[in-house]
Amino acid sequence: MMTVEEDERIRNNLDTDDDIYDEDGNVRSDFLTLVVSALTERNVPFLQHNVARLHESEIGDLLESLQPEQRLSLVRLLGDDFDMTALTQVDEAIRRQIVDQMPNDQIAAAIGELDSDDAVYILEDLDQVDRDEILSQLPFTERVRLRRALDYPESSAGRRMQTEFVAVPPFWTVGQTIDYMRDEEDLPESFSQLFVIDPTFKLLGGVDLDRILRAKRHEKIETIMRETSHPIPAEMDQEEAAQLFEQYDLLSAAVVDDNDRLVGVLTIDDVVDVIHEEADEDIKRLGGVGDEELSDNVTSTVRSRFVWLFINLLTAILSSSIISVFDGSIEKMIALAVLMPIVASMGGNAGTQTMTVTVRALATGDLDIHNAWRVINKETCVGFLNGILFAIIMGAIATFWFHDSQLGIVIGAAMIINMVAAALGGILLPLALDRMGADPAIASSAFVTTVTDCTGYFAFLGIATWWFAIH
Amino acid sequence: MMTVEEDERIRNNLDTDDDIYDEDGNVRSDFLTLVVSALTERNVPFLQHNVARLHESEIGDLLESLQPEQRLSLVRLLGDDFDMTALTQVDEAIRRQIVDQMPNDQIAAAIGELDSDDAVYILEDLDQVDRDEILSQLPFTERVRLRRALDYPESSAGRRMQTEFVAVPPFWTVGQTIDYMRDEEDLPESFSQLFVIDPTFKLLGGVDLDRILRAKRHEKIETIMRETSHPIPAEMDQEEAAQLFEQYDLLSAAVVDDNDRLVGVLTIDDVVDVIHEEADEDIKRLGGVGDEELSDNVTSTVRSRFVWLFINLLTAILSSSIISVFDGSIEKMIALAVLMPIVASMGGNAGTQTMTVTVRALATGDLDIHNAWRVINKETCVGFLNGILFAIIMGAIATFWFHDSQLGIVIGAAMIINMVAAALGGILLPLALDRMGADPAIASSAFVTTVTDCTGYFAFLGIATWWFAIH
Incomplete structure (x- = not known):
């Protein structure tokens, strides 16, 4: 004690x-x-x-x-x-x-x-x-x-809104409004704008508090109110609502029902939470961990990660089956088994880079139909150029490592092909998922690495088989 | 025309x-x-x-x-x-x-x-x-x-602040303040709080506008002002400032210089941009694309991605050199070459899952010294349990595929080892980077997959070599 x-x-x-x-x-x-x-x-x-x-x-x-x-x-x-x-x-x-x-x-x-x-x-x-x-x-x-x-x-938005708000009729004066706020006990704890409504609660407009303070007492509310250009339907997804807040730098916004009646107010602090949640979701989905939280227990974590790992197992088996097609070539030349993961891994990383940029650009709205072709074009160029650079580097390394310049040429060619495939997969797969209405963050990384693994093994082992058969 | x-x-x-x-x-x-x-x-x-x-x-x-x-x-x-x-x-x-x-x-x-x-x-x-x-x-x-x-x-914060603000002395009444705002032409375009300062611009407190509107005209500002519990030093990093906004649900905050003098105001709309930028940064760093933007041109994109890919090349060569140690075993049993990428890939994905959760939890402050052991413990259990599950699944598949139950046992054992290594690497590497003052998002994914690739190849090929030598 x-x-x-x-x-x-x-x-x-x-x-x-x-x-x-x-x-x-x-x-x-x-x-x-x-x-x-x-x-x-x-x-x-x-x-x-x-x-x-x-x-x-x-x-x-x-x-x-x-x-x-x-x-x-x-x-x-x-x-x-x-x-x-x-x-x-x-x-x-x-x-x-x-x-x-x-x-x-x-x-x-x-x-x-x-x-x-x-x-x-x-x-x-x-x-x-x-x-x-x-x-x-x-x-x-x-x-x-x-x-x-x-x-x-x-x-x-209806779930996130606050149902306490201050609403006044348009014919009140600024003075009346200030007096009302001084006398009324039952006001929300804090607020940054007033709403203007008609007797049926139909939303007419809004007035920011600084506007009230700058107006003369005799001015009518209807003369200083502004049309709320962005009332938020209660059914709107919170992520969409958050984008409106960001786009128009709103501090609070009216939430209206199907009949345009004011039912609540959405405030920026809730929106900040939403922005966080959504960024969190994107990061976690890209990392293959769904909606998991740090404090989840072992059982539910095992279960939620299992699904993702199982999908990955299937795609890994798919790429391994490509390797097994070329087991004869590997048997003749063990160096192929040593080098093949390098081609796959470089493609996987290049694909992840492109995919990350694409998924993020789709989420923020920076990537749309107007610039998609330009971006696809750019990514393909980037993939091709980096492919050439790493073809030269890895070609030289393989040549020295195994004292075999032909092996260097083969891995270089496979590297270029896989880097271009990575760029195309990294941008086209998220775009396709998005077009189909799916969340591009959720499945892209599994699909993209499947593309780069399969292309990597197939290109490297295939070219090797063909090259060493004719030479 | x-x-x-x-x-x-x-x-x-x-x-x-x-x-x-x-x-x-x-x-x-x-x-x-x-x-x-x-x-x-x-x-x-x-x-x-x-x-x-x-x-x-x-x-x-x-x-x-x-x-x-x-x-x-x-x-x-x-x-x-x-x-x-x-x-x-x-x-x-x-x-x-x-x-x-x-x-x-x-x-x-x-x-x-x-x-x-x-x-x-x-x-x-x-x-x-x-x-x-x-x-x-x-x-x-x-x-x-x-x-x-x-x-x-x-x-x-000093870069992001707005230098236009409304500040009044503490001895003014609410009436005086309202009259001042009605008459003053040169007010900021919009604002949600007033600051209270002494003649040397030292910050004394703040008053939200709704508080002014609810007070009587004769009340003194000093009686309704609240102490600004979180003035933001102008030198503070914008990310830290954003965390304060989020934590205390602020709409705007005073920015002060070294002498506690009011120099500006930071508003929530700027903070929303910061939150976005920071989340963006984390996502991009995890994906290995630095500070790249969608509109960057081909040359600068190639350059910025090259570094990351080059690091990845070195780590891929490192894991390939592990494979080359066991080339004798692969020569005897080509199935090893076919199956080894599966072990590495499963480890890589499990490691990425743990790393994503860890990096995110570090960024949001959910993971700290008080719960680190608990989380390490949990991750290890999750890795071990999923390891067992996938050992059984993949062991069965390998047994049927190559008609060899011993190969099934070997890949199962390697799977368990690599999943546990993935869990440990996924949490300990980001924690170590964070402890050393580095950004855990930036290097974690390269390091984690290096750990899982090396462990995966070494465990699978090593166990296979030893097992088939003694049987």
């Missing part, structure tokens, strides 16, 4: 130093140790004083640094002082683990305090039964709002 | 349909055709009417869809009506191409109209001589501001 003085000292110590991170951006080890021992000793005052006061994202990072059981005990010990928004800042696996262990009425009480977008974020992971039980314990308006947001498809 | 009626029709037609994009998000082909023919016919009214009115990002997309000479002719024909901010929306290569062809006085005139962050974005790409000439043509205050921003290191 800590003495009161010790505890006091630590408290003061932590108070003066506000930052829970070390210089590498990790949670400070000494802070973590203190939290862990407070958990073991069930020292609730310490936790209330030093953890509950943290920013939601700091609590999130702290949760990620703790062991699973410690996370639960932190949430239990803090009770009502635990800030549920912290759960929006952690991996899905950790969120599920914690929420599954919390009693539904505690979740309901906590959810009632959250902004609707955070509430939806937590509710959407729960199974139907728990979700319904929690919703039934919420006040009517709250429940209707959340249900409506949850009715929109997963990953849609 | 178009008739007046035709021209009129097109104009109206385009006016009614506001969207220049087709449903795939590409610039509409018919719009592009019209622009191109207007360029050929030097139809300036058409361009002024239909292009100059577009949003900067739309003009940017249009520029990217045009041929290089068409881009220049668009900029020339539009003259002063060309919105220079569009240049902040295109690839660096395209920006350089256009700016290099524009006379310096035209650039200077245009730069004077821009927000400082956009101006810096364009100026930083120019060479010293042009930059100085352009700066010398700007008004004094403008010049000093831009020079100061340009003095900060590349990719720092």
